[in-house]
Amino acid sequence: MSQETKSKLLYGELSYQINGLLFAVHNEIGQFGKEKQYADLFEKKLKEKNIEYKRELIVGDSGNIFDFLISESVLVELKSKPFLLNTDYDQVKRYLQSCDLELGILVNFRSKYLIPKRIIRKRPNL
Numbered sequence: 038m039s040q041e042t043k044s045k046l047l048y049g050e051l052s053y054q055i056n057g058l059l060f061a062v063h064n065e066i067g068q069f070g071k072e073k074q075y076a077d078l079f080e081k082k083l084k085e086k087n088i089e090y091k092r093e094l095i096v097g098d099s100g101n102i103f104d105f106l107i108s109e110s111v112l113v114e115l116k117s118k119p120f121l122l123n124t125d126y127d128q129v130k131r132y133l134q135s136c137d138l139e140l141g142i143l144v145n146f147r148s149k150y151l152i153p154k155r156i157i158r159k160r161p162n163l
């Protein structure tokens with residue numbers, strides 16, 4: 038990915054680093070691990086790269102928990118299921134809204150080929 042492309046993306050450089058770590062996790066564990074295994078290895082790789090993160094944060098008063106908040110900017114939600122559903126995308130959108138964040142990355146490790154999905158919260162025009 039070119040520098041110009043990364044600079045035009047919302048949190049382009051950070052997203053690029055996160056995706057690289059997600060691919061490394063998928064390459065190491067494969068497609069049939071448990072969600073906790075992926076999360077633990079992703080956390081280890083974040084630590085190795087000295088990337089600031091918080092894990093398993095509660096969303097407002099809902100009691101819902103999302104997996105990672107990277108550099109106080111990017112929400113990362115990990116899944117390990119046969120395929121993603123619209124409800125998975127909606128879940129990330131709700132988390133972004135509740136936490137007043139702009140970018141979420143949704144990834145399903147069960148897929149043969151990893152395809153992280155960028156979900157952008159559109160802010161209303163004021």
